[in-house]
Each structure stands twice: as C-alpha cells, then as structure tokens.
Amino acid sequence: MAHHRTFDLLSRLPKVDLHLHLDGSVKPETLLELALHQGIDLPVYDREGLIPHMRVGEECGSLIEYLSKFHFTTRIMQSGEALERIAYEVVQQSAEHNCKYVEVRFAPQLHRNNGLTVEETIHHVVEGMKRGQRDFGVRGGVIAICMRNHSCQSNLEVIEAAAQFVGKGVVAVDLAGDEAAYPPEFFREVFAESTRLGIPVTIHAGEAAGAVNVYEAVTNLGAVRIGHGVRLKENRSILEMVKERRIPLEMCPISNIQTKAVSSWEAYPIREYLEQGLLVTINTDNPSVSGTDITNEYRVLSDRFGFTAPELVKLIMNGVDAAFLDEADKLLLRREMENEISSLGVSL
Ligand SMILES: O=c1[nH]cnc2c1ncn2[C@@H]1O[C@H](CO)[C@@H](O)[C@H]1O
Numbered sequence: 040m041a042h043h044r045t046f047d048l049l050s051r052l053p054k055v056d057l058h059l060h061l062d063g064s065v066k067p068e069t070l071l072e073l074a075l076h077q078g079i080d081l082p083v084y085d086r087e088g089l090i091p092h093m094r095v096g097e098e099c100g101s102l103i104e105y106l107s108k109f110h111f112t113t114r115i116m117q118s119g120e121a122l123e124r125i126a127y128e129v130v131q132q133s134a135e136h137n138c139k140y141v142e143v144r145f146a147p148q149l150h151r152n153n154g155l156t157v158e159e160t161i162h163h164v165v166e167g168m169k170r171g172q173r174d175f176g177v178r179g180g181v182i183a184i185c186m187r188n189h190s191c192q193s194n195l196e197v198i199e200a201a202a203q204f205v206g207k208g209v210v211a212v213d214l215a216g217d218e219a220a221y222p223p224e225f226f227r228e229v230f231a232e233s234t235r236l237g238i239p240v241t242i243h244a245g246e247a248a249g250a251v252n253v254y255e256a257v258t259n260l261g262a263v264r265i266g267h268g269v270r271l272k273e274n275r276s277i278l279e280m281v282k283e284r285r286i287p288l289e290m291c292p293i294s295n296i297q298t299k300a301v302s303s304w305e306a307y308p309i310r311e312y313l314e315q316g317l318l319v320t321i322n323t324d325n326p327s328v329s330g331t332d333i334t335n336e337y338r339v340l341s342d343r344f345g346f347t348a349p350e351l352v353k354l355i356m357n358g359v360d361a362a363f364l365d366e367a368d369k370l371l372l373r374r375e376m377e378n379e380i381s382s383l384g385v386s387l
C-alpha cells in the first residue's frame with residue numbers, strides 16, 4: 040500500500056509548472072467542440088477517437104515526429120475565443136493537480152491564420168489566464184514563443200508585442216521548434232532585442248542537439264533559464280557554467296523520453312543533475328501531446344528513480360525559485376507552498 044500513499048501524496052503536494060505549451064494542452068472534448076463550432080473538419084467526431092490524433096505513442100522516434108502533432112490543435116486555435124478558453128482550461132487543469140503557479144507558453148505567430156494580430160493573440164491568452172486565476176486561485180504568467188522555423192523579422196514582432204505586455208501578464212520570451220535544424224546562433228539579433236527591452240529569456244536547448252546550444256543560449260541569447268537541457272551532461276565545462284550561473288533547467292521527463300532527447304530512462308540524467316547541484320525543475324511540456332500531467336511526472340520520477348519525499352519537495356521548490364516572479368510574489372508563493380507541504384506532514 041506504500042504505492043497508494045505515494046500516489047495520494049503526489050497529487051496533494053502543492054506544485055508549480057514552468058514549462059507548458061498552450062497548443063500542447065488542449066482537452067480533446069474542447070478541440071471537438073471548437074471544431075464543430077468553427078466548421079472545421081475532423082477525422083473523427085468523438086472524444087476518444089481524437090486522442091490518437093493529438094497524442095504521440097510509444098513509437099515516437101524524434102522531436103520532429105513529436106512536433107508534427109501540433110498542427111492538429113493549432114488549426115482550431117485561430118480565434119480569440121478559442122485561445123482564451125484553452126488558456127482558461129489550462130489553469131483549471133493545473134488547479135486539479137494542486138498547481139499553485141503555472142507559466143503557459145505559446146507562439147503568437149501560429150495563431151494568426153484568421154487575421155488576429157500578435158498583440159491580440161497575447162491579449163486573449165492573458166485574459167483566459169486571468170479568468171482562470173480568479174476562478175481557480177492559480178497564479179500564472181505567459182511566455183511568448185519565437186519559432187525556430189520563422190524568420191527573424193517575424194520573431195522580432197513577437198518580442199516587440201511581448202514587451203507591451205510585460206508587467207501585464209507576459210513574463211518572458213522563448214525559442215522553440217526544430218533545434219537540430221535551427222541552432223540558437225541564428226537568433227542572436229532577435230534576443231538582443233528582448234535583452235534591450237529587458238524581457239527575461241528562456242530557450243529550448245540541449246533537447247534535440249548538444250550542450251553547445253545551451254552555451255550559446257546562455258552566453259549569446261541571454262537565457263536565464265533553459266528548456267530541457269537534457270544533453271548538458273555531454274559537456275562537463277558547460278554543465279559547470281550552468282551550475283555556477285544558477286541557471287534553472289525546465290526538465291519535462293515524459294516528453295524528453297518521447298522525443299528521444301535521451302535513449303531511455305536509465306540514461307535520464309535527473310539524479311546526477313540534482314546531485315551535482317543543478318537547479319532542476321519538473322514540468323509537463325505538453326500534457327495533451329505527451330499524455331501526461333504534472334502529478335504523473337512526479338509519480339513516474341518517484342517510481343523510476345526512487346525519489347524520497349524531501350527530494351520531491353526540493354524539485355518542487357526549485358520550481359518556485361526559478362519562477363518568473365518578482366521577489367515579493369515569489370516569497371508569498373514560497374510561504375503558501377511551505378505551509379501546505381508542512382500540513383501534509385512532509386518536512387522541508
Ligand atoms: O519540446 C519541445 N521542443 C521544441 N519545440 C516544442 C516542444 N514542444 C512544443 N514545441 C513547439 O512549440 C510550439 C508552440 O507552443 C508548438 O507548436 C511546437 O511546435
């Protein structure tokens with residue numbers, strides 16, 4: 040019955056999720072309703088039948104294959120109403136797993152097929168999250184994503200628009216997409232602009248390519264956090280640099296296995312990263328693509344790596360430390376979480 044107790048504890052522990060893509064977090068029933076409402080054709084018209092179209096399976100062989108799943112959801116995410124609803128439901132789902140804080144990221148340029156401006160897409164996602172915060176008590180922030188397969192011009196538009204929402208819902212900018220084909224150095228000009236404007240930067244790096252991309256992201260793109268960083272272990276001196284600079288890693292275990300960022304769970308470097316003093320955080324990446332949720336991420340880690348309750352709490356509180364929140368808000372969040380953790384009988 041030990042497993043039962045762990046299960047219960049994991050769902051009840053307060054958590055945060057810092058790396059979650061809006062277009063990878065769509066409930067199948069919502070996709071169905073929005074498609075019907077918008078007159079968009081689907082291959083099937085029942086919730087269960089949609090799941091295989093939205094989710095990767097065991098057989099997923101690469102990040103490229105993983106990324107092929109996103110067209111299916113972005114098709115129905117071309118209106119303000121759809122963006123707002125999905126953002127709201129992400130906050131609701133976070134609340135169901137006792138997440139106290141969630142950072143939701145999306146790429147504005149992927150939601151403009153029906154004429155929305157970059158600013159309008161951001162406005163609607165921010166509104167959905169605000170409404171979610173009011174109804175479910177989960178605080179949050181939005182991260183605007185630049186896409187690796189988009190031009191610098193198009194990505195600069197995202198940075199400029201994001202800047203207008205800093206302090207009003209947007210907390211950072213990111214770079215996502217096919218890392219192997221588009222290395223970070225292609226985007227120096229784009230992130231020089233975010234640095235100039237004072238917007239915090241996180242970059243997907245060391246996922247589908249080597250540790251050198253983490254180096255480039257930190258030293259030349261101004262990244263203060265790294266998405267995944269799984270392949271950091273391939274280079275000792277870059278790993279040391281990330282440790283010294285206290286750059287948090289937004290790790291997403293289930294997704295990292297599916298995209299083949301590592302070959303197997305045995306090769307997943309989370310325990311060694313923790314022991315080496317890296318600021319590892321645990322996140323979902325794409326609940327509806329990966330078939331996961333934040334409780335499941337912690338459950339799989341405890342099962343695979345035998346993490347103890349204090350180790351799980353350490354991973355959770357690393358997430359609080361890494362949050363794009365100002366110090367006062369971070370302190371409030373930390374206190375709230377510590378109180379709740381203590382009341383569950385887990386020592387800090
Ligand atoms: O793990 C990932 N690595 C790189 N790119 C990703 C990952 N997950 C999602 N996206 C990309 O980010 C876009 C905006 O949310 C998605 O459409 C997908 O193309």
Ligand SMILES: [Zn+2]
Nearest residue numbers: 060243266324
């Ligand atoms: Zn991601």
